[in-house]
Amino acid sequence: MAGIYLHIPFCKQKCHYCNFFSIASVKSKSSFVDAVCAEIEMQKNYLQNQEIRTIYFGGGTPSMLSISELNRIIQQLHDHFTIPDDVEITLEANPDDITVDYLTALRQSKVNRLSMGIQSFYDDDLHYLNRVHSSNQAVAAIEQSKKAGFDNLTIDLIYGIPTLTDEKWKANIESFLQFGINHLSAYALTVEAKTALSHLIGKGNLPPVDEQQSIRHFNILMEQMEANGFVHYEISNFAKPGFYSRHNSIYWLGGHYLGLGPSAHSFNGVSRQWNVSNLSQYLKLQDEKTVLFEAEILTMEQQYNEYVMTSLRTSWGCDLEHIRNVFGEYFELYCRKIAEKYIKQDKLLLKENRLFLTQTGKLFADGIASDLFK
Ligand code: SF4
Known part of the structure; x- marks a missing residue:
């Protein structure tokens, strides 16, 4: 099983906590679409004719692409890869980009799964995070997506925000449940180095993140989601049966994927490579007829560590027989x-x-996995 990830590197403004590669300008959007179409052709052999089961538009903010830009990229993928009719095509969308017209046109495209960056249903949390959208826009975007017929819908929520009390967090989960959505990704707010959040907390302009609060929120999350019939199938992901993210499961189950666009990562079983995290350098690929990337061949230890890290976080667990068969x-x-x-x-x-x-172990997932590393 193989998948393709496309990194769409544009955002309206930078969220305080974000350390993904993205820029707050759409000046180069059409050159980017030309470049990504050229990269698709250049990389057509990377996955060695494996069937493409999933396509994922991530970013950045993929919903800043027009429908015709999206369709052009999807057509280019179909022209150069083997893609079955039931391929899962996910588009990450931000609520402020969602309009009835956009959704109607999107339903006519091949996109069949929407991932909405909601983060919180409260304006003070969204303000802390420096999100562009408001809580009203979040609610409207979900309602309109469902009305447009996107049943395969997932949203992202963030917990551990200093402005998010335990009661508000419970209410956020409750709001999610009331929408009848079948998939949730929930992440603890982390303060990454060199982000605006790290800087603002360091200067005392924003309250710091409290680890104990995040732990409480994670426990509330597990309890509420499991009580409502969701499977905790990956440490940050909950789904009703039949609604697991096929694309992310490729990463977690050691499948192969091709990443296109600046900063995108690819993996074909032995080597990992990542494109340059710079848009103007990325755009040169058309003139130079080559993509700028770095690559590493994974040692046996690295492959083992990666397997332990990803598998342990899932409900499929870390298979000791697999370790014996593959690594010895x-x-x-x-x-x-x-x-x-x-x-x-x-x-x-x-x-x-x-x-x-176990439930307790999930609170220490990263520490346990790194202890099992070789
Ligand atoms: S919308 Fe997403 S990618 Fe863009 S700045 Fe915010 S978190 Fe980062």
């Missing part, structure tokens, strides 16, 4: 030995030769 007995015994102490602490569960994070 030495890695399996190593993993099993380190896991023992976490099993005793009730943070990991060993079942049918797979390791799973």
Whole structure:
């Protein structure tokens, strides 16, 4: 199973917490679309004729593309890859870009899954994050998307925002549930180095993020979502059966993917490569007939570490038999030995030769995974 990711690097303004590559100007949008179409042709052999099961427009803000720009990119993908009719095509959208006309035209395109960056249904949280949209726009965008027939809809929410009390967080989850949406991605607010958030907190202009608050919110999240029939299938993702993100599952299950656009990552089983995180350098690919990227061949240790990190975060668990078959007995015994102490602490569960994070373990997922690293 293989997928294609397209990084659309435009945003109306930069959110305080964001460390993705994006720019707050659409001056180069049409040159970008030309460049990405050229890159599609250049990279047509990267996935070695594997069928493309998923296409994901991420960013940045893909909903800043017009429908004709989106259709042109999708057509170019169809012209150069094997893509079945039931391909999942996701578009990340921001509520302020959503209009009835846009949604109507989008329904005529091949996009069949919408991922809406809601983050919170409260204006003070959105203000803290420096999001462009308002809570009213968030509600309207969801209602209009559902009305337009996008049943395969997911939203993003952020918890651990200093302005988000426990009661407001519960209400945010409740609002999500009332919309009858089948998928939720919920992330803890993290303060990444060199972001505006880090700078503003450092200067005392914004209140800091409290880890204990994030832990409380994560526990509330797990409780409310599971009580409402959602499967916690990845540490930050909850879905009703049949609505798992096919695209992200490719990343989590070690599948292959091609990333197109500036800063996009690709993986074909052995090597990982990432495009230059600079739009003007990326745009040169058309003149120079080559994409600027860096690549690394993953060592056995790196491949093992990556498998442990991604699999442990999912409801499919970390398969010790897979480790033995792919990486050898030495890695399996190593993993099993380190896991023992976490099993005793009730943070990991060993079942049918797979390791799973328990509810308590989910609070320490990154620490446990890195301890299992080689
Ligand atoms: S909309 Fe998304 S990509 Fe753009 S600045 Fe905000 S968080 Fe970053």
